[in-house]
Amino acid sequence: MMKPIAISDSANFYVSAERIFDPSLKGVPVIVLSNNDGCAVARSDEAKALGIKMGEPLHLIRDKIAAHGVRVFSSNYTLYGDISRRVVAVYEDYTPNVEIYSIDECFLDFSGLRDRVGHARTMRRDVLLRTGVPVRVGIAPSKTLAKCANDIAKKNPIFKGVLDMMDPKLADWLLPLVPVGDIWGIGRKTKAKLDGIGITTAADLRDMPLRQARAMGTVVLERVVLELQGEPCIAFDDIAPQRKGMAVTRSAGIPMQGFDTLFQAITAHTTRAAEKLRQHGLVAGTMTVFFHTNRHRPDRPQYAGSRTTRLIPMSNDTLQLVAAAKRCALAAWPKVGAERYAFAKAGVMLDDLLPVEDRPKTLFDAPPRDPALMIALDAVNRRFGKKTMILGSEGVSQSWQMRVEHRSPRYTTRLSDLPVVRG
Amino acid sequence: MPVHLVEAPIISQGQTVPLLLTRASAGFPSPAGDDLEGEIDPISWVVRHPASTFWWRVEGDCLWDVGIRDGDIIAVDRAGKRRLGRAVLAVVEGSVTAKILCKRDGKYFLAPANSSGGFPEIELTEDSEIWGVIAGVVRRYDLE
Numbered sequence: 001m002m003k004p005i006a007i008s009d010s011a012n013f014y015v016s017a018e019r020i021f022d023p024s025l026k027g028v029p030v031i032v033l034s035n036n037d038g039c040a041v042a043r044s045d046e047a048k049a050l051g052i053k054m055g056e057p058l059h060l061i062r063d064k065i066a067a068h069g070v071r072v073f074s075s076n077y078t079l080y081g082d083i084s085r086r087v088v089a090v091y092e093d094y095t096p097n098v099e100i101y102s103i104d105e106c107f108l109d110f111s112g113l114r115d116r117v118g119h120a121r122t123m124r125r126d127v128l129l130r131t132g133v134p135v136r137v138g139i140a141p142s143k144t145l146a147k148c149a150n151d152i153a154k155k156n157p158i159f160k161g162v163l164d165m166m167d168p169k170l171a172d173w174l175l176p177l178v179p180v181g182d183i184w185g186i187g188r189k190t191k192a193k194l195d196g197i198g199i200t201t202a203a204d205l206r207d208m209p210l211r212q213a214r215a216m217g218t219v220v221l222e223r224v225v226l227e228l229q230g231e232p233c234i235a236f237d238d239i240a241p242q243r244k245g246m247a248v249t250r251s252a253g254i255p256m257q258g259f260d261t262l263f264q265a266i267t268a269h270t271t272r273a274a275e276k277l278r279q280h281g282l283v284a285g286t287m288t289v290f291f292h293t294n295r296h297r298p299d300r301p302q303y304a305g306s307r308t309t310r311l312i313p314m315s316n317d318t319l320q321l322v323a324a325a326k327r328c329a330l331a332a333w334p335k336v337g338a339e340r341y342a343f344a345k346a347g348v349m350l351d352d353l354l355p356v357e358d359r360p361k362t363l364f365d366a367p368p369r370d371p372a373l374m375i376a377l378d379a380v381n382r383r384f385g386k387k388t389m390i391l392g393s394e395g396v397s398q399s400w401q402m403r404v405e406h407r408s409p410r411y412t413t414r415l416s417d418l419p420v421v422r423g
Numbered sequence: 424m425p426v427h428l429v430e431a432p433i434i435s436q437g438q439t440v441p442l443l444l445t446r447a448s449a450g451f452p453s454p455a456g457d458d459l460e461g462e463i464d465p466i467s468w469v470v471r472h473p474a475s476t477f478w479w480r481v482e483g484d485c486l487w488d489v490g491i492r493d494g495d496i497i498a499v500d501r502a503g504k505r506r507l508g509r510a511v512l513a514v515v516e517g518s519v520t521a522k523i524l525c526k527r528d529g530k531y532f533l534a535p536a537n538s539s540g541g542f543p544e545i546e547l548t549e550d551s552e553i554w555g556v557i558a559g560v561v562r563r564y565d566l567e
Contacts, residue, residue, distance in 0.1 A: 130475035423521035
């Protein structure tokens, strides 16, 4: 029984989001930079045409930007997140089953529809009308094939943004045209191996003997082959999977020197992680704290520190987590010559997550702290804005904050940032 | 211009509690006690399609006659029906303007709504597009 799975996504989503409120960006080259304004992570078609590559560092393309008037933006995740939420809300009018895969991609259950292509076209028009975001839709019996169809629809305007590959004849016709490296789940290394034995297109890979696929790669490669044959191996999740771990990491705007500055950043990341835990009703059992210097500057002294600790009892309490993070950070702090290092990045990872109610009781379990304090903390920060109340160890000047020199306003989430219309 | 007073929601321990529409009586229990309703939320009355409604701030008085003034915050629904006579946001030559959608002699226009004059009328060309339809307006007045 072939169940049609659709994937809908937006080409250059961040650029599309920036264009909603700034029509002067239409038809001109636009790029959006990564965290900390490092490199290009989204490019408009015009920017791609100028030869600006994905991930290209900003400092290498300065001349191109100046010569062609490329408009440059820092990542505005607040805006992108809000627009993404709206796009998902529209999808939900078109299918009862939406699986969010990333900020700009969703798998949609398209079973039971008589006219899938018509439905997809209507949905696409509606997303554009209601949110201003152009999306393309690929439909197929498996997620990997759907990704393939979506990719083909994006690159070939003849499909008008919708490609239904439920018909195997269509797949037979199109898959020989898809390079094997473009397939979801095929990394650079696998591609090189496949190239070596003459498998260069999606069709070649589909027709590869399963036994050979397993021998060559892993179960993953075998699964990709099956998926290309139209056999779904990656389930359509009815229920979002339980989060097993989470991480909050950031690059610093100005490299961090000295323990206090580093620990300010770690406190802020830990605070954020604890908030996320409480939002999802989870506690964590393991915490890892890490920090390192800029690896792209081998001329400078290098150091990478990391420590993991068990959290006993499991917790989502900001004060307890920050205390644990401090133990980790102190243990990982360089024993000699710490003043020589400038740390570019710090992060906190939490693992062994469990719903609060499943938290195991330990033998000498101290009575858990009255949750009222954390409830109050979250309530204050929700009502009066993020970071109204912070721990002292987070610091006030926050020189480690990310560089966001070109960020557009948070058009949809801040009263002070509303777009202005001249009337 | 009438001013409608809206009671702020009452906050207790971070939770909003329903606005009590009856006065509490110390002696006999209020017969309306069982008929409490939710608080009044004029924003949800204005915003009919949350996914497609965006807030903008207005600069200028070209829509004065339809009750929109400089400094107002307007809700703009991208999914609103583009009908003649409606106030819309339109993209003209790369910038956004608020006007009334009109038609004359078979041509579409973006017209101001301000009888004092001085605001331009713009012909709607193929290059311009309607961004959305104005769904409502929010204004507040000084209190101190």
